[in-house]
Amino acid sequence: MKVAVSSSGTNLDSPLDPRFGRASYFLIIDTDTLAFEVKVNDQNMNLPQGAGIQAGKIVANCGVDCLITGNCGPKAYNVLQAAGIKVFTGTKGNIKEVVELFKNGALQYSQGPNVDGHWV
């Protein structure tokens, strides 16, 4: 299964980035082989608004089934919903640990956004 994880770094030992829209990277991981691809999420950094929507699009275009992150707001959640991606929020730790937890079924997917949208 292909999952996307918001990450502060570019390898599996990196800590998960709790932000979704403005996460530094997304690691697109094959949970069976742990092979991964790095997606740089820098096009959002200078956007005043709409980072969640753009990040949602990036993840959707990678054809993943699930997204594991810390916080996900309402607009990003809607985009991910539309793309049929399951969202796991409130996750912490390094990427490897997180993927392990996911594989063991220790993570529960969210029924909705876990944070409010914000205006800058």
Place this chain on the structure above:
Amino acid sequence: MIVTVASGKGGTGKTTVAVNLAVTAAEAITRTETIKATQLVIAPENPENFVELIDCDVEEPNAHLFVKPQNVVKQEISTMVPAVDMALCTFCGECEKICRFSAITMIAKKIMIFPEMCHSCKGCVMVCPTGAIKEGARVLGSLLTGQSSHGFNLTWGELRVGEAMSPPLIKQVKKTITCGSGRSNSISEDINNKLSIVDAPPGTSCPAVTTLRGSDFALLVAEETPFGLNDLALTVEALKKLGVPMGIVINRADNDQKGIIDDYAEKENIEIMQRIPFSREAAKICSKGLLLVNELPEMKQCFKELYLKIVSRITQNAKESKYKKTSTKTATSSSDNSIVGRS
């Protein structure tokens, strides 16, 4: 001429100054003194409607609580947002490409619209090759107007609860302003034509900037606190960029003793136009929704002096700068194109 009352920090007394200034300016006796003071001014064509008060603090309008207008007319204000006819959509993605705010996004053969992100530029409508995007509407709030018993009209906006974007509504409220630079043939005509006193929202972000842009003069109501000074300085910087001349009113002033605002004003070379003394009595009057100029003779005097100073200053500024008439159309379109970046 447009005089905008602004502050930076909230709660410094913008509305108190705006409403009391409007009532003062609307009085016939003040008009006679204005004519004497400025010499430029001749008898207004329509003295009954010389003053208008515009409350642009659409998030919390409160001038009407003091003015108590009659015959209030309310009108709903909307802004354009895209509405997609899915039967015509070919999923070409052009709308998504042009949108700087991710307000229209294509996901897995679905077009998602985030109306709260939309800045109503109509770019998506224009680029859609099949005409699938129609102009829909999102309600921003209301535009209200009524007559004060003091002989002027009050116009104000009320932002819809839950709406985050106030500048489009503020622009609609500002469209009701009937005077301002460039709309008359000469300085004296403009000063004579009408005085629009505009109550601005606090802060220095888009709502305040939208309100202040195009004003002939900004009156900054300041309070003598470190917080008050900090926010005043931010507003002064914004006004310098907007090219709006300004003066300061110190509210709840510590009588004659000079304070931090005086030091700052001296450094920045900004005129302190009036000091409204700290008064428990004044606070009581305001809390009852009454007008200082009607209740306290010393306040009546205080606002009259302030008003005359403002008019003299504007006259002076106008004499120094070359007066140019621009068509109303240009003035409007330049402000419409100003939606950039954040809201």
